[in-house]
Amino acid sequence: MGPTPKAGPTGAAREALLRQCETLAAGFHHDQTRIESATVQPAGALTLANAPVAEHCLVKGAMHKRKGSDGRDYAIGFEMRLPKAWNGRFYYQANGGLDGSVKTAEGALGGGPLTGALMQGFAVISSDAGHAGPQTPYFGLEPQSRLDYGYQAVAKLTPMAKALIATAYGKGPDRSYLGGCSNGGRHAMVEAARGQAYDGYLVGAPGYRLPNAALAQLWGAQQWAPLAVPGATTQHPLVPTARIPDLSGAFTKAERQLVADTMLGKCDALDGAKDGLVQATQACQTAFNLKTDVPTCKGERNGQCLSAAQKEVLARVSAGGRTPSGQAIYSAFPLDPGLAGDNWATWKFTNSVALDPLSVGTVFSVPPGMFDPLKVDIHARLPMFSATSDVYRESGLSLMTPPGNENPVNLAKLKDRGAKMVIYHGVADAIFSAEDTRQWLLRLDQALGGKADSFARFFPVPGMAHCSGGPSTDQFDLLSPLVKWVEQGEAPQAVKATARGAGNPGGENKELPSSWAANLSRPLCAYPTVATYKGSGPVEDASSFACR
Structure with missing residues (x-):
């Protein structure tokens, strides 16, 4: 050696x-x-x-x-x-x-x-x-x-x-790269910790704590259920003949848009431009107050206010959920105007009762077994992720999550041989939290003695839902900058991203605000820098913004 x-x-x-x-x-x-x-x-x-x-x-x-x-x-x-x-x-x-x-x-x-x-x-x-x-x-x-x-x-x-x-x-x-989004991002993070057989990792919306995220979805469904329309059902997304509870009435499209518009009113200009995008995600979490900034209904819900109960549930769900004993289930979620999008609602109100019970019950738990998602004891399920048996000799958490997740110092070996990692995550992702990814980066930075940015760069995508969509500039190529970093030593700081308006050859994003230019662009900025308007130039163009 x-x-x-x-x-x-x-x-x-x-x-x-x-x-x-x-x-x-x-x-x-x-x-x-x-x-x-x-x-x-x-x-x-x-x-x-x-x-x-x-x-x-x-x-x-x-x-x-x-x-x-x-x-x-x-x-x-x-x-x-x-x-x-x-x-x-x-x-x-x-x-x-x-x-x-x-x-x-x-x-x-x-x-x-x-x-x-x-x-x-x-x-x-x-x-x-x-x-x-x-x-x-x-x-x-x-x-x-x-x-x-x-x-x-x-x-x-x-x-x-x-x-x-x-x-x-x-x-x-000569060079090998591994990339994917969602569970694909998890695959990349797990291989980086276990195998370290690649030179570059392109990690999108990583569900690196997938069991916890799925359980948090079940917990959230139980919070929303009392506010939903009693007895309402909808078609199962995978089984056309099956019906599942319809929770969408707990927080309607109009009510989500109200929250989004209120957030824009408080946070849009924090990056120097009123453009329908909240670039300053961390600053917005402080500037926006759900309880006081959004009108509270004094009577019936009418789409122009939220009930006190709705505000309480949204705040709890955004905080990530806890068991009755106070144990955290998953991560907090940053609030972002992208919550008005359909993808956000699908994950919170449909997939939470259709898909997550199946994965929790059959893939992550020992012993496996199915259950009613709206009645299951979340507190009792959590230990089952760490359990093993004569049949299942490796726990759900062990087989799904990167070793050393809480202290990823094992990535120092990967860093020392020149490998690199580029991570991106939609801030409005409703299933895997961009805040969870940010916290992982902070732990990595601590484990590497404050030198994480020499190995890993995190690019939050404001407004973007799970892997794509939402009111966002979600069309970008982060592989080319990763290759340049690995092979030429040029670290990425700002990467151009474009909205997918009408006529886009990659497919139109139907959730873009009508006021946006079809080809509106922004720089994706390596955390902790934020895309900030320079004070002049067309607001539609990324060149008018700098990562600061």
Whole structure:
């Protein structure tokens, strides 16, 4: 073993041409791996934002095929796309939700993407994380499938993918990157702590404490339920024939818009420009007072006020929730005008009673078991995340969260060899809290002796909902700045982000205010700096703002 390399740029990747494609199906061999097909995809066979993706090789396969303890067939399904003209880099596309499907390995980035890792010349892999089928959590009843979903699929796929690249191009990747949003962001953070097999990590809205966040959603649903329309139901988002409680009447669209407008009135100008965006998130948490700034209903609710009970529940839910004994369930959530958006309501009022009970009951708990989300004892569920048994030998928290989460000093080794991490998070995310991500960064900074910004940069996205959407500039490419940081030593401070108005090739964001320019842009600023208006120049343009 030689000396530990000092932190710094690791050097640029070297380009190469694809040497073989169809022959990979029979010619590539790796332990527990079967290549099912390898086919040339001509330029334009795949498009992204109406632009053709260059010629590449599509490889489909599976690893570790087995019969599960539940009698079902399991495997880690994957696809890899290998560009004919390769930039020398590998990108692991970590997918979101409960995985379960092999998404197109395009390495999509930010909101409605205009580019992606594949389009930029990366070799890209995508997988189902060890179980196939729709977004159902019943794989969580099978112990090994739980582990694959938690962290083992990434650990198994990574060396195989690098070996496949070496076979296809005659050399392995010079630089490797892992990125994803939501559960994909969690995958990235977990690998950074466990495997440390990558040079750069692009971490979006990381559900790195996914069990706690899901339980907080259940707790929140129980808080909202008494304020909802009695007996109201709505269609289950995954099962068309099933009905679930409809909690949306507890905090209607008009009432959420009232809170958003009041917040804008108090906080919009804190960044120097009244533009419908609250850039100064931390300052706004102090400047805005839910109890006194929003009118309190003196009679019936009419959309122009909140009842005292509504204010109390919103404040409690935003604080993250506690058990009856006072134990924190999850993190506080920053208040942001993006709470008026439909995505915020979907997570709080629909997914909290449709999806979170399934993941909590079958993937994160020992022993597993289903329950009524509006009646379950939250206090009793929390210890089940840390429990183990003869069947489930690793707890839900252990398999889902990064080791050393409370004191991430173990990332010092990753930092010392020059690896980098870029993190982004929508401030209006309703399921995984941007404040939780901020607190993790502060812990990292303390663990690294105040030097976290030499390794990790956090870019809050004001107004953005979960991974995209909301009244926000949610179209951006943070992979290119990450590559430049890893390979050239240039740390990102301000990255341009654009709104997706009418005609945007990446798809229109229907939640943009009508007053916004279709291509309004802002700099995403590395925390703790804030996008601040310079005092002159068009307010629609990012160049009129500086990160201060």
